[in-house]
Amino acid sequence: MPHVTYISPDGTETTLEARVGDSVMETAVKNGVKGIVAECGGSCACATCHVYVDAAFIDKFDEMGPLEDDMLDGTAAERLPVSRLSCQLKMREDLDGLRINIAPEQY
Numbered sequence: 001m002p003h004v005t006y007i008s009p010d011g012t013e014t015t016l017e018a019r020v021g022d023s024v025m026e027t028a029v030k031n032g033v034k035g036i037v038a039e040c041g042g043s044c045a046c047a048t049c050h051v052y053v054d055a056a057f058i059d060k061f062d063e064m065g066p067l068e069d070d071m072l073d074g075t076a077a078e079r080l081p082v083s084r085l086s087c088q089l090k091m092r093e094d095l096d097g098l099r100i101n102i103a104p105e106q107y
Helices: 024-030 066-072
Strands: 003-007 013-017 050-053 083-085 098-102
Touching (some): 003 024, 066 083
Antiparallel strands (some): 003 013
């Protein structure tokens, strides 16, 4: 199984095994990672799972769709070039070692 490391705004790192096919958000929520609120449960409707993907991995994900792009315009934390909604990032074997910075604000 691939591993993903979540980095909280205070610098705390949590590394987890992720099931292939699960989203980065699902893995976080199932394992109690703080900071990813996921109010909509992963339907790309709330932007409370905003993360910053490590630059080494950002191009390994599919291009974001227009709905995700629109949702990122309304995030509480600053939108950066590596911003994504973690509900839209599906884990694969080739993403082993993925590092995700949790946005400092989700509301």
